[in-house]
Amino acid sequence: MLVNHYPPCPDPSLTFGVSEHCDPNLITILQQQSDVFGLQVLRNGEWIGVEPISKAFVVNMGYQMQIISNNKLRSVEHRAVTNSEKARTSVAMFFIPNGDSIVEPAKALVDSRNPAIFKSFQYKEFITHFINKTGGTSP
Numbered sequence: 001m002l003v004n005h006y007p008p009c010p011d012p013s014l015t016f017g018v019s020e021h022c023d024p025n026l027i028t029i030l031q032q033q034s035d036v037f038g039l040q041v042l043r044n045g046e047w048i049g050v051e052p053i054s055k056a057f058v059v060n061m062g063y064q065m066q067i068i069s070n071n072k073l074r075s076v077e078h079r080a081v082t083n084s085e086k087a088r089t090s091v092a093m094f095f096i097p098n099g100d101s102i103v104e105p106a107k108a109l110v111d112s113r114n115p116a117i118f119k120s121f122q123y124k125e126f127i128t129h130f131i132n133k134t135g136g137t138s139p
């Protein structure tokens with residue numbers, strides 16, 4: 001679980017709360033503070049604010065879900081922006097495969113007309129590569 005806290009920023013154009021990324025794990029369940037916008041998703045090249053709804057969760061597909069679904073579900077590019085007036089807090093619960101898990105497209109979704117788009121790998125191989133490539137941390 002990760003608690004993100006974004007203090008108000010006098011000039012939000014100068015900083016991101018969290019810069020754009022896709023979550024590398026399986027699924028993320030996010031609780032947004034109910035009265036402050038901040039989370040945005042990229043759709044058709046445009047950043048769209050995700051309305052914070054009281055007592056609702058945002059469910060984010062991570063890369064592993066995209067792979068298991070053989071691209072039927074897509075991991076969305078998202079970011080968190082700051083604002084000049086209000087602090088914002090979000091709580092993210094990351095569901096993460098065990099490092100030794102084998103991840104691959106579900107067999108039920110693969111046939112001659114729908115070949116596997118991804119090869120099998122161990123989650124720890126993926127996450128090591130992801131961290132090296134993005135230079136970031138990971139859930």
Ligand SMILES: O=C(O)CCC(=O)C(=O)O
Binds near residue numbers: 002004032080092
């Ligand atoms: O604070 C948010 O709304 C997003 C945080 C996020 O994307 C993350 O922790 O992976």
Ligand SMILES: [Fe+2]
Binds near residue numbers: 021022023078
């Ligand atoms: Fe995220």
